[in-house]
Amino acid sequence: MSVKVAVATVQGKAYFYIVNLLKENNMPFFSLIPGEPIYL
Numbered sequence: 001m002s003v004k005v006a007v008a009t010v011q012g013k014a015y016f017y018i019v020n021l022l023k024e025n026n027m028p029f030f031s032l033i034p035g036e037p038i039y040l
Contacts, residue, residue: 004030006032006038007029007031010034015031
């Protein structure tokens with residue numbers, strides 16, 4: 001099973017905090033604009 005993470009926020013500070021945590025833990029993620037559909 002693969003875990004998929006999407007980050008969508010309008011708050012820059014929250015975005016960078018979350019993205020840095022994901023990068024530190026070598027977790028792949030998608031960056032999206034809020035409301036944008038997720039295509040897997």
